Amino acid sequence: MANNSSNGIYGKKAKPEGITPAVTLVNPKFPHNVGAAVRAASCFGVRQVWWTGNRVTNALKGQRRLPREERMRGYKDVEMRHFDQVFDQFDDDVVPVAVELRPNSEQLPAFQHPKKALYLFGPEDGSIPQMYLRHCHRFVVIPTAHCVNLAAAVYIMLYDRMVKMSDGQVTLADMLDERRGWFDAAAMNDDIHEQMGLS
Numbered sequence: 669m670a671n672n673s674s675n676g677i678y679g680k681k682a683k684p685e686g687i688t689p690a691v692t693l694v695n696p697k698f699p700h701n702v703g704a705a706v707r708a709a710s711c712f713g714v715r716q717v718w719w720t721g722n723r724v725t726n727a728l729k730g731q732r733r734l735p736r737e738e739r740m741r742g743y744k745d746v747e748m749r750h751f752d753q754v755f756d757q758f759d760d761d762v763v764p765v766a767v768e769l770r771p772n773s774e775q776l777p778a779f780q781h782p783k784k785a786l787y788l789f790g791p792e793d794g795s796i797p798q799m800y801l802r803h804c805h806r807f808v809v810i811p812t813a814h815c816v817n818l819a820a821a822v823y824i825m826l827y828d829r830m831v832k833m834s835d836g837q838v839t840l841a842d843m844l845d846e847r848r849g850w851f852d853a854a855a856m857n858d859d860i861h862e863q864m865g866l867s
Contacts, residue, residue, distance in 0.1 A: 685749070686758035687715050688784040689829065691822055694800055695721030695791045699728055702748075704819030705789075709746045712826035718749040718757075723791075725750070754786075755803050762786050766804040767821055768796050773809040781829045782806065792818050 691709055696702055702717070702724050709717050751757065755764065763782035767789050788804060790796040796804075810816060810824050 684757045684759055686718075686754070686762065686786070687747075688758065688762055688786060689714050689781075690716040690718060690758075690786050691826075692754050692786060692788045693717065693719040693791075693818065693822075694788055694796050695719075695723060695794075696818060697723050697727070697792045698818075699724050701792065701818040705822045706746050706748060708819065708823045708826050711823075712830050714826060715745065716747045716749060718751060718754045720750075720752045720754060721791075758786055759784075763806060764788060764804040765806045765808060766796050766801055767808055767810065767825055768801070769809045770807050773807040776808055776810050776824070776828055779806075779808045779828070781832055783833075785829070787822075787825055789818055789821055 691705060691714055693702060693705060696719055702719055706717050709715070749757070755762075762784050764786045765782065765788065767787060788796055788800060808825075810821060816824065
């Protein structure tokens with residue numbers, strides 16, 4: 669795995685290493701979805717992506733890295749943690765949020781994100797197992813006509829969190845942290861909205 673990954677062997681008396689908000693992928697199947705989730709976390713300021721199970725490791729077949737998303741230069745600010753007892757790694761005031769279609773799930777448009785959230789996403793080919801759901805305090809569903817891809821669900825949730833937690837007052841200067849074509853975040857000035865035709 670990459671330098672910022674950690675195959676956790678954590679003692680019961682060790683200090684929890686979880687940092688909220690965080691993302692947990694429960695037994696994901698495809699390495700590219702884990703890589704894309706890391707990219708989403710970096711885009712929206714989430715510092716940790718945890719995953720459980722061994723299917724991703726097995727799918728890599730001896731490779732030491734996830735697909736390209738995880739290796740891109742800007743995403744070293746996200747720690748990757750592989751550990752099945754993920755709840756043990758967070759303080760007691762964490763709020764586990766299962767992104768799952770259930771009878772009591774809140775719809776995302778009305779959902780208020782907890783400050784110290786741990787978002788759990790199920791595998792591409794199934795649901796979040798009961799052993800994880802019983803730890804969750806909140807349940808939220810992304811209302812779409814069809815299931816979205818695992819990585820897409822992570823993007824949607826983290827974008828929704830960013831917008832709602834910032835009361836919609838996010839500026840380009842707050843978010844963009846790279847050069848994109850003609851646009852250079854490091855050289856931004858007060859008239860950036862005018863330059864982009866947004867004013």
